[in-house]
Amino acid sequence: MALDQTQSTFGIAELAREFGITTRAIRFYEDKGLLNPARDGQRRVYGPRDHVRLRLIMRGKRLGFSLDEIREMIDLYDVDPSEVSQLKLFIDKLQLRREQLRSQQEDIAETLAELGRLESQSQDLLNEREARRTKAAV
Amino acid sequence: MALDQTQSTFGIAELAREFGITTRAIRFYEDKGLLNPARDGQRRVYGPRDHVRLRLIMRGKRLGFSLDEIREMIDLYDVDPSEVSQLKLFIDKLQLRREQLRSQQEDIAETLAELGRLESQSQDLLNEREARRTKAAV
DNA sequence: GGCGAACTTTACGTTAACGTAAACGTTAGC
DNA sequence: GCTAACGTTTACGTTAACGTAAAGTTCGCC
Structure with a gap:
């Protein structure tokens, strides 16, 4: 099947391209506890959940929230x-x-x-x- | 006349109290070109215009704008x-x-x-x- | 005339959110 | 088997927006 609506895994560069940010930023968000990708050996593998979270992060940033506030907000989604x-x-x-x-x-x-x-x-x-x-x- | 609706001059501490910020922040906004108070000798004297500007600054901050962006926005008011x-x-x-x-x-x-x-x-x-x-x- | 309150300038410190660079691992393709 | 693409960790650098402290001025008041 060629047309896969909701892709289920992403590499870090792929995510970076899609959201217009750097891989550095994505790793930084992980450091701050905003993301929690799986690993394939050493490499990070992002699933749909991480994809959603990253979308929420970017939206939070557009609204002027700090990463701490954003973390609090997105943590609300899976309490x-x-x-x-x-x-x-x-x-x-x-x-x-x-x-x-x-x-x-x-x-x-x-x-x-x-x-x-x-x-x-x-x-x-x-x-x-x-x-x-x-x-x-x- | 005791009741003066729109006070016309303010000291820096007075403004700081009213807006819940420090005098340091107010001077900092001046450094960045967001405020331009008059002087009485060495001391800063803020007029109604500065008062309005400070309100706009605080609103801009609540919306997550940088001071540079805020300056651009409030400069729009007196082009x-x-x-x-x-x-x-x-x-x-x-x-x-x-x-x-x-x-x-x-x-x-x-x-x-x-x-x-x-x-x-x-x-x-x-x-x-x-x-x-x-x-x-x- | 001394004292406190409010103000001034100057300057170094701090935090958040990354940027940038170095040095290294792994995997597909020629 | 080499290199190019993609990834990793570690670490120091940078910018914005003030905080904080030092040292001095000015003013009203007792």
Whole structure:
């Protein structure tokens, strides 16, 4: 079968190419406990789970989180909720993180609105000037 | 008049308290060209404009931007659109920045959704267990 | 006029997130 | 059997964003 939708193993260089980062960075994420690839002898072999994690890492970086924060966040995805007390703490963590994300959304919305106002003002100014130039050309 | 809505000058310690940062950080932002306070002799005096700028700086930091990026962004607020060619470039910059912010919004929306799913799953699990415990108590 | 509080400059220290280079192992292909 | 591609570990270097400490100024107040 040639068409394999979800490739199941990756080399480090392959991942690096796909995500536009260096192999150094990928090994660094492993050092920091964000990835845990299998090994084939000495070589690292990344499975689908690592692939997903790396995607989450990159998304976290785009949002401005530190690697420590990112690790905390992606660890949330595979917590084993064995004890009830742990489960409550886990839910608290989730809620905190979600609140932070929501306030970040508000910050973005404000910024977008402000830059949007600037943009339309500038656009008006530009249209006006170009109209004047067109008129002068007639 | 006692009630002065928008205070017009600030000392550095005053600003530091208000924004929850150190005076060192404020001076550092000045070094990097993000602030430009007036002087009273040797001392820095911050006006309303600096106050606004500092708010924008903090917002930029919450969004994960570097100080360089933040400087570029807040400089957008006081560009003088003298030349038409400059004006076009300016509009391009604004659009780029807005697109970046929008994709950041998407990242946040995805993350919020995923964490939300996790949260309701956990909440269900918790309810189930507490129901079982209540039942056992009856 | 001495003292404390708030401010100044100068300079070295620190942490995160990699970059870069050296020196070495292994495997497919000619 | 050699080399090119790909991988490994180890270790020192670098940049951003401040922290921290030293040494001096200025000002209001008792």
